[in-house]
Amino acid sequence: MTTLTPITIGLISTSDRASSGVYADEGIPALKDWLGRAVRNPIRFVEALIADEQAAIEATLKQMADAEHCDVVFTTGGTGPAPRDVTPEATLAVLDKTLPGFGEQMRQISLYYVPTAILSRQVAGIRGQTLIVNLPGRPKAIAETLGGVRNAAGEVVVHGLFSAIPYCVDLIGGGFIETDAEICQAFRPKQK
Numbered sequence: 792m793t794t795l796t797p798i799t800i801g802l803i804s805t806s807d808r809a810s811s812g813v814y815a816d817e818g819i820p821a822l823k824d825w826l827g828r829a830v831r832n833p834i835r836f837v838e839a840l841i842a843d844e845q846a847a848i849e850a851t852l853k854q855m856a857d858a859e860h861c862d863v864v865f866t867t868g869g870t871g872p873a874p875r876d877v878t879p880e881a882t883l884a885v886l887d888k889t890l891p892g893f894g895e896q897m898r899q900i901s902l903y904y905v906p907t908a909i910l911s912r913q914v915a916g917i918r919g920q921t922l923i924v925n926l927p928g929r930p931k932a933i934a935e936t937l938g939g940v941r942n943a944a945g946e947v948v949v950h951g952l953f954s955a956i957p958y959c960v961d962l963i964g965g966g967f968i969e970t971d972a973e974i975c976q977a978f979r980p981k982q983k
């Protein structure tokens with residue numbers, strides 16, 4: 792039996808209303824539900840529910856990357872065009888390198904679900920040895936964007952974002968992530 796490497800995943804829900812108690816946060820539970828089903832490794836989650844404030848988002852991202860040594864950090868919320876939507880700005884401010892493919896792929900996926908997908912300004916990239924990925928705020932968007940689009944026969948027609956994440960984490964020196972192929976097939980180009 793092979794031993795799976797424990798990994799650390801940061802979850803940041805940015806929502807003025809959930810963080811002030813107007814409604815219950817559904818972002819972090821939706822992330823934990825999908826990741827718990829898709830990832831086979833033992834996961835340590837580091838969680839934060841914060842208002843749409845750029846300084847607080849930047850500080851939380853730095854803490855999760857530099858102090859908590861997260862392999863991956865997912866944010867949910869604050870990617871739209873409204874004045875208080877600042878998650879992409881906070882993320883870009885702390886990244887060493889951007890990975891534009893994540894935003895491009897997410898908008899491809901989301902257009903299958905909602906025409907307003909083009910309003911999400913999502914970004915992703917690397918800080919140190921941590922991959923940071925923005926996701927939209929609507930809780931249902933989490934499974935949609937991480938898992939991708941399937942046809943009526945259950946075949947994947949647009950790959951989810953998570954398909955590329957294990958290989959990205961390999962390349963930046965993080966833990967070896969294994970997935971449940973029924974939920975999400977991780978793609979790793981053949982090694983020499």
Ligand SMILES: Nc1ncnc2c1ncn2[C@@H]1O[C@H](COP(=O)(O)OP(=O)(O)OP(=O)(O)O)[C@@H](O)[C@H]1O
Nearest residue numbers: 804806807808809815816817818868869871928929
């Ligand atoms: N953390 C959350 N928990 C539950 N529902 C959410 C959450 N974040 C967003 N939503 C839902 O998705 C919708 C779109 O998300 P968006 O991030 O644009 O929120 P918003 O309108 O800026 O409000 P807020 O930041 O106060 O959640 C919200 O209007 C709300 O219905």
Ligand SMILES: Nc1nc2c(c(=O)[nH]1)N[C@H]1C(S)=C(S)[C@@H](COP(=O)(O)O)O[C@H]1N2
Nearest residue numbers: 868869870871901907908911927928932935
């Ligand atoms: N998969 C998916 N993507 C989605 C949506 C959705 O329901 N499902 N909602 C869109 C909407 S309505 C907006 S305004 C943008 C930005 O959302 P955010 O500000 O909550 O991050 O995400 C878009 N992307």
